[in-house]
Amino acid sequence: MTTRLYQIAELKGHTDRVWSVAWSPTGNVLASCGSDKTVRLWVSNSDTEWICTNVLEGTHKRTIRNVAWNPDGRQLATASFDSLIGVWEQEEEGGDYESVATLEGHENEAKSVSWAKSGTLLATCGRDKSVWIWEVGTDNDFECLSVLQEHTQDVKMVMWHPIKEILASASYDDTIKIWKEDEDDWYCSDTLEGHESTIWSIDFDKTGEYLVSGSDDKTLKFWRCYRPDNREGIITDRNEPKWKCICTMSGYHQRCIYSVSWSKVHGRIASCGGDNTVRIFEQEESTVSGSTIDTTNFSMIASVTSAHGVVDVNCVQWYPTEKHSNWLATAGDDGIVRIWQLTEE
Template sequence: MDGAAAAAAAALELREAHRLAGHADRVWALAWNPAPGAGPVLASCGGDKTVRIWKRAPDGAWHCSDVLEDTHNRTVRSCAWSPDGRLLATASFDATTAVWEYNGGDFECVATLEGHENEVKSVSWSPSGSLLATCSRDKMAWIWEVQPGNEYECVSVLQGHTQDVKMVQWHPLLDILVSVSYDNTIRVWADDGDDEWHCVQTLTEANNCGHSSTVWAVSFNHKGDRMVTCSDDRTLKIWDTSADLSQPKTGEGHESWRHLSTLTGYHDRTIFSAHWSSEDIIASGAGDDAICLFAEEKSSMVEGPSYKLILKKEKAHDMDINCVRWCPQDPRLLASASDDGTVKLWELRGSVLD
């Protein structure tokens, strides 16, 4: 690294801007409301069986505006806003998924989805908002179709994983679903055009340079041509697809994900979360209490795309970091959630190196 590059790297800072306290147990997951609205709105959920809604006041201070409780009777493990920001889905260890609607200044639980045999680990909305995916320790992912009148119909039960499914995530542009599991694999699911959902690709250590241990999370870049996964093997893996994303929104032609890069040696313990910002910065949070930021290395000296560490924040929390999420309205604002019961908001300052 030359002198100018070193100076620029030193100027990059992840500064703690706010600490949001209120949960009485570990905080498992976070979700930013994607609607432009009046300002950023963050949902957090955790082991205290509640969901908290955080909003930024005109003076810049953050406060908890709503506490969603008395619906789930066990840990709330995951939360996700619909694309229009009108609905919030919450997944719980009580084997149910709840759907909340913001009406007249209050959140109302308008649907409870049942069917999984045990803990629901993750929930995700499709980009159109017409489908909802859930996954569970029962090794299955379910796809629900949104019906009129706040009704939800299960249209497919996806079987293929041999262990606990940790997370489901829809592609940002297409009705393509990715699931990751305790069985160390990543599965890509697509509709064949006749409302039949199939696994169109399985990424494994053996045939695709995949992970060697539990895969905890997956995130797409904003263009949808790359995704990042993170694992108990303490690596992040970048995947790339050459698929033509302008084609119709079906699984055809979109299953060819290939391994692009492995980021290793940056975390000392399990990496529980990874998230890709609209500015193409990947954040990761892990059991070593650290947050790492990565960006693509734009160097003609390197053959093909590669990624480099641009910042590591040691001891970002006092305990395991379970989730990191970039804010869609402010791409330099990062939220993190931890076993220490807090949510932190971080401001990324300085220029990211080219």
Template sequence: MTGARKLLVHHLKNSMQSLQEAQKLSGHTERVWCVSWNPSGTLLASCSSDKTIRIWGKEGENWVCKSVLTDAHTRTVRSVSWSPCGQYLAAASFDATTSVWSRKGGEFECLATLEGHENEVKSSSWACTGSLLATCSRDKSVWIWEVTADEEFECASVMSTHTQDVKRVKWHPTKELLASCGYDDTVRLYREESDDWECCNTLKGHSSTVWALDFNQTGNRLATCSADCSLKIWQEYEPGNAEGVNTTDNISVWKCVCTVSGFHERPIYDVSWSTLEDLLVTAGGDDSLCVYREVLTADAKNSPKFEMVARVRGAHAEDINSVVWSPSEKGLLASASDDGDVKLWKLLQEA
């Protein structure tokens, strides 16, 4: 069998996969907006319009609710995110505040409530160092908070480069580089320069609201998803790159190298890039989950191609707001929906 033939057979085998529901986690009484794994994959946090945060953990073969965090917010809790050390959990709320929870001895306590945004806080994200926390809001701003040695939070910068509601913030996995996206159809990248933070890149290409974004494991690619029903892959070109892409002021350039469309029929609300495999998953308003894998090509860096390897239609009963791969178990992911449920899914190879 020739090398090309072997590659084709291997590719076809990889293409035949299925997503199977592993468990439904019920407990929230209203829509669930976000799910987030702790860094070790031993806990899953979820948040809801019911103003609570639930912490799920595994007992035997099943996942159960370990804790319900209440009384920190007066309105919807929109997103949750874990710090890199797994000791802290940030929760962004429509009440214009962000709560920070500390986990000590298995118990959670509200450590701080961050105020300053003028309107609903939509997302939060921790930098890889754990010393910075970013938040974004309907007030069109992105805030960066410094975490002090005595567990206090101080605002380091307020950036108002978006012209409309900012939907999501996400830090680079290995550098203090922050990405945001929003209702103005753009993606922005920020870095610290001369003791202040500045927008160093504006990525345009989507034709409607950019709902979410996620870096790959190495951070040289960024995936974005939009109400235009497309998934875009952006590639980083560093100064002095072999491709000859022009850069200025010693700042990397990010270019869209791939657009994946035709699989979702309504807005794509979330995207997650697995840290264990080169897999992407998207979720959206059509109640579908789609898993993609990169196809090997001659120019994989500059012209990558992605194929859908698994899809679940009717995954929940309503819109799916959040989806995220487990950081510790290959093929395991969690999703959250307007139907009030959290679901766990397993990607399996079809026979």
């Protein structure tokens, strides 16, 4: 059986490079953002026909680097090079979106936004080396709970754990940090070291026990969380879980890996980057005495070269639900959003 990845739709509308794409929690809407200072919302009439239903603009004066939906799918957050975080809300189902909050605090370019599963926390990060955690109040009132400044360089991405209120951040300082709350403040519970260059992207698996990272060193690293008194004998400090690299994938991307996405439905991992390729990996399994154990090995099952012509592929995101779990969206420097389908033939 052969696994193939092929394009099913090409979404045109942005007038400059597209930096990020994000599916709404139900998958009904795809958001994209880019250097043209806009967010576009796309809805499909069929698998191959998509229309742009909304263009969100006017809040940001520079490139919109990242966009993320909150868990109920009614709000979007945007991170911009103008240092601002925008929050947009849909007035009613099927209605327009309006700008309901603008969060100030980052000293320069904001790079990433992420909502916690509860919907009550929003994390942001930026070139100022900081990670901010905001509490979502009533009437779209956002309060900054903590400013985390332990990274020594530009923070490229933040990502919440899929279940718990635990945050991961990836940085130009070649590390990933894990953040937790202790009473009224947040602290770094672990620092993941191993990459040799900037870490651009991170994503958890559906359990939150594993993490994948993509780096300028052209490798993908897979990390596993080991709890105190784990049976593997991994030493943990201060009664805190310890994250260890269990697998490094090299030789697949020829240039920087800009984005990784771990499907919460089927568990496959997608990656893309500066070599214009999209690659799909899955974890290999081994059965011992009737029980399935992790072998900590991953293999590539499909790839597409020249996915966006000759330009960088900046972002890749799996469809979030079972309905079209074999779909993924990509964003490129060509100003186009592309929808792909993974098939087994």
